[in-house]
Every structure is written in C-alpha cells, then in structure tokens.
Amino acid sequence: MTETLRNPSQHFGALVNVAYGSYSLNREFVRLDSGEIGHTGIRSFVSFSYEGADNWRGSGYGTRYHVDAKAVKEWGKDNRASFVLSYNSPTGYYLKTPSMSQWNQLGTKANYDSQFGKGDASYYRLYGNQRDSLILGAPVHFHLTHSLSADVTPYYTYFWGYGNGGTTLPTGYSYVGNQNTGALDVNTSASSIIAESVDTFYERHGGLNTALHWKTKHNTLSIGDWYSYYTQQEHSLFEQTDANGHVASMTGRNPIYTQAGLALSRYDINFLQQTNSIYIDDVFTAFNRRLTIEAGFKEAMVSRTSTQSVPGAHYMTTANYAEPLPQFSASFKITPHDQIYVNGTTAFRAPSSILTMADYFSTTTGTLAHSRATNLSPEYSIGEEIGFRHYGLVSISAALFNYNLTNRQLSSTVYLNGVATTASINAGGQTSRGAELEIGLRPWHHFSPYLSGQYLHATIDNNLAVGSDYLPTRGKMAVNTPTFSGALGLAYDNGSLFGNFNLNYVGAQYSTFMNDEKNSGYMTANVSMGYRFRNVGFVKHPQVQLNLINLGNSGYLSGASSLVGNAKATRGLRGTTIAAQTPLYYVGGGFAGVVSVTAGF
Numbered sequence: 001m002t003e004t005l006r007n008p009s010q011h012f013g014a015l016v017n018v019a020y021g022s023y024s025l026n027r028e029f030v031r032l033d034s035g036e037i038g039h040t041g042i043r044s045f046v047s048f049s050y051e052g053a054d055n056w057r058g059s060g061y062g063t064r065y066h067v068d069a070k071a072v073k074e075w076g077k078d079n080r081a082s083f084v085l086s087y088n089s090p091t092g093y094y095l096k097t098p099s100m101s102q103w104n105q106l107g108t109k110a111n112y113d114s115q116f117g118k119g120d121a122s123y124y125r126l127y128g129n130q131r132d133s134l135i136l137g138a139p140v141h142f143h144l145t146h147s148l149s150a151d152v153t154p155y156y157t158y159f160w161g162y163g164n165g166g167t168t169l170p171t172g173y174s175y176v177g178n179q180n181t182g183a184l185d186v187n188t189s190a191s192s193i194i195a196e197s198v199d200t201f202y203e204r205h206g207g208l209n210t211a212l213h214w215k216t217k218h219n220t221l222s223i224g225d226w227y228s229y230y231t232q233q234e235h236s237l238f239e240q241t242d243a244n245g246h247v248a249s250m251t252g253r254n255p256i257y258t259q260a261g262l263a264l265s266r267y268d269i270n271f272l273q274q275t276n277s278i279y280i281d282d283v284f285t286a287f288n289r290r291l292t293i294e295a296g297f298k299e300a301m302v303s304r305t306s307t308q309s310v311p312g313a314h315y316m317t318t319a320n321y322a323e324p325l326p327q328f329s330a331s332f333k334i335t336p337h338d339q340i341y342v343n344g345t346t347a348f349r350a351p352s353s354i355l356t357m358a359d360y361f362s363t364t365t366g367t368l369a370h371s372r373a374t375n376l377s378p379e380y381s382i383g384e385e386i387g388f389r390h391y392g393l394v395s396i397s398a399a400l401f402n403y404n405l406t407n408r409q410l411s412s413t414v415y416l417n418g419v420a421t422t423a424s425i426n427a428g429g430q431t432s433r434g435a436e437l438e439i440g441l442r443p444w445h446h447f448s449p450y451l452s453g454q455y456l457h458a459t460i461d462n463n464l465a466v467g468s469d470y471l472p473t474r475g476k477m478a479v480n481t482p483t484f485s486g487a488l489g490l491a492y493d494n495g496s497l498f499g500n501f502n503l504n505y506v507g508a509q510y511s512t513f514m515n516d517e518k519n520s521g522y523m524t525a526n527v528s529m530g531y532r533f534r535n536v537g538f539v540k541h542p543q544v545q546l547n548l549i550n551l552g553n554s555g556y557l558s559g560a561s562s563l564v565g566n567a568k569a570t571r572g573l574r575g576t577t578i579a580a581q582t583p584l585y586y587v588g589g590g591f592a593g594v595v596s597v598t599a600g601f
Contacts, residue, residue: 165418182259
C-alpha cells in the first residue's frame, strides 16, 4: 500500500469545503497550512474532515472522522525530511449482500430489518462495524554526493475495530471449540436467544524501507531493503440482546459465558508475519533518452505463524515463503510523439485471511466448521505486455497483455454466526489474455473527449478441489472477471465553467467456478459541473460544484461477494455429487446528488 500526502504550502493559508446531498449526506473539511515556521525551514499542514450519511438502501447510517497532517524540513541541496500522520475513524452498518433469487424477488429491498422483533437475528443494528486506523511515517531523503542519494522511511500503522452480526443461540447447551461447556449463563429461561456475534481485531505493523541510488549519465542504479513486522489479534465473542435488540457493548465487553465459566467463542487467533525484501534495480537510457531499459530483481522472504487458542483446534500453523521476483521493461521513442514498449513482470501474493490458517468449530454442535488450510502456497504470476503510445492533439495508448498465475488467491466473504469475514480461496492456475485501448483528445476549444476499452479472456487452468472430489472447472471462465469493459468521457473547462460526463460499462461476471450462475453487465453514468469564481477579498478561488452519481440507476449487482464452486448440484470427477451452494452479491449504489462549496483563504 502506498499513501501520498500533499506537501505543505510555502505560505500560511486555509481551505474549507462543505458538501450536502442525498441520503442526508453532510461533509465538512478544513485544512490549515502554517507556511514556513520562523526561519527554521519547517512548514506543515493539518486537515480535519467529518462525514455522515444514511445507508443508501435499508436502515442504518455511517460517520467518518479523518485527520491528515504533514511536516517537512528541507536543507542544503535536495535534503528533505518529513513526518506524516493519517487517522481515520469510520463507523457504520453493513449492507446486506443478497443471493440472486433474493435480488430477483426484492431488488434493493433485500435488506436487514429496520425494526427488531422477537427471534429476529436480521435487525440492522446487530450488523455494526468500525475500523479505526492510525498511520505514521517519517520519510527522509539524503543528497550524499553529486551522484549518490539515499531514502530511509520508517513507518508504523495501527488498525483496530469490530465487525458484528446477528445470530440465534440455543441456551441449553454450548461448545467452545470441541469442548462441551454446558448451558449458557444468560438471564432467560427461553430455549434460545438472539445475540450479537462480535469480531474484534487489533493490527500493528511497523517497518523500515531503505534505498541507495547511484546516478550517472546513462544509468540510475538502486539497491534497497524492506523489513516489516506485523501482528494481528482477532477474537470472536457473543453478547446477549435486550428486548429492543440492543447490546451493552459493540466490542464484546459483556460477553456471554458458559456454564463452565468460559466466554463463548469460536476463535481466538494471534497472527505474526515478518517480511524482508532485498531488491536491486537499474534504469539505462541511450540515444538521447529515446531508449529506456529497466531491469530489477527482488527476493521476498515471508515468515508466518498463527495460533488458535480454543480447545480442540490445531494450536500453531506456520508458513514460510521465499519468492524471486524479476522484472524487465523497455521503451523506445520512434518519434518525439510515438513510443513502443514491452514489460515483463512477476508478483506473488500469500493467502490473505488469517482465518485461512485456523480451525474453528460450531458453538452449538462442537463439530469442525472450518479446517485450517494445508495448501498455503502463495499466488505467483508472470506477466508480459507490449504496447504503443502516441502523444499529440489526439493521444492513443494500445496494448496486448498475457498473465499466467499459479495458486490463484481469491478473496471471498463467508458468514460466521452472521459476521462477514474474509476467506481466501486457492483457485489453482489461471491464464488471462487481452487487449486494451485508450484514446483521448487534448483540450480543444475547452473540450476533452475520452474513450477506453478492454477485452479480457481469463480461464481457469485446474479442476477445483472440493472435499475428496474435484469440480470439472478446467477451461471455465474466471470468476468476477468481465470479458468486456469500457468507459466514455467528455470534459469541458474554460478556467471558470467546468463539467465532466463519464459513462462506464462492465460486462457480465461469473460468481461460480462452474460458470453456472452470473450477474449481468451494467452501466454507470456520472455528471459533475461547477463554476470557479474570481477572488473576493481574502477569499481565494471560491468554487461551487454539483455531482450527479449513478444517473438512471436504482441499484445493480456489481459483482460477487461470496464466491462458490457451483450453484447447481454437480457430479465431481470422482463420481460424487457435489451439493449446490449459493453465491451472494454486492449491490452497486443508486442515484445520488451532492452539492459542494470550496474556498481558500
């Protein structure tokens, strides 16, 4: 992940933006620049924003508090030190992801319940979530000699929060792991209760990225190392609801206990990952910079340890990776306006969810609900691309590409006692080939049209393992992968009056590896228009803008959130009948309008 913050201004100033729109949206933003502080060479800025809005469908609302800050000190020739801070605190309620049959029957009314009723585990207030984050960084650039420079970037991030869901629990018996822990210790004699299933998490991540650069007339050589230390603690608990569907704590501070005195829990996971990557890269230019060749190599070494503390679970799971990652690119300017290029890249990705490495059990039967993955091989991809670019009044970019992936890692949402959690699926091999085209017109009489499109043919290379059998998925189309996608845009800007229209098309996407269910293609259209005024006294560049989002849309299926092997019962390659499963879908937003006013001081 890369986060870039603007540099503080050389002069004292401020920027204010307010916006109001559909679904009771209100957003306020203010930024203050200090300018140079005394004669220290230090300048800084800090910004704060608040946003609140109702869910665009169903009940619920969300808020977000956000702070960014940056300080910069420059000295000598091209020496620079910075400190950056970013804090984010969003709180809201999950939107329901419907099945295809629910969507066809209810459309955007397929939501969690707005009112709580007896025995109702679908009350929207039980599906709250919060993910706070704090990001700190201190990048420093040193100009050592005429040809030698260095970059050092220490950083630290902290994420914490919860993601909850509603569930029904029997009160007469319970299990923690595979251990029978007796009846639940609750204040009712009913045979079952509605509870909030709580998933809390804490993520801490520190690291150091260092690089040394040597620049000559034709070469820029870089060598470096990246080290990171990451820990995550994730714990599931349950809280009993009151007669109105409320709980005392969204973070599980008042958990349900069992007769054995244990807090009812499905998992209590501690995860540790250390990453070390050493890399070298060289950029060579020749023929008056018409030819550029870049080659690099990275060796990524990752060590993982995960522990699961509930009774009966495999306690410790480890995984270690050492992946070579070479890359190459070359470009040549045929004319000052025309360029051809080729790229060769490699990449790898380890399984993304910590639940992938853990056993967890049913709290009502004590049976194993999910077994830790034994195939923890990382995804590895090799990509090639060849293309052409033309720059001028009309700019054109065209490319052909090919990607081959092994142990394709796909993220899918699974629900554990109503809580949406991420699972990683090893989908085997995948081949992706296609072409893309972009055409844009440089501003002509203040107008700038734009057109882009992509054709993608992505197929599954292996049969998918399901239990002791295999689904015949080899040669099927890859999931969540549209064959065609494209965009059409038109912008106008005369310095004062401006506007933009954008139309996007995304083709149909399969939600099952057997290609027996898919969501249709969809189009979205957005319009923005506004006016920039001249300075008025101490108010600089006041601007008013109107955004119209998802014109003509009342909601659409934008892709699968929960991927499955097959939506229809299928005979496996070893002769067993593999039962049908139900994919779930994300619902794209409906129409909304937002008016914003911005001014500098």
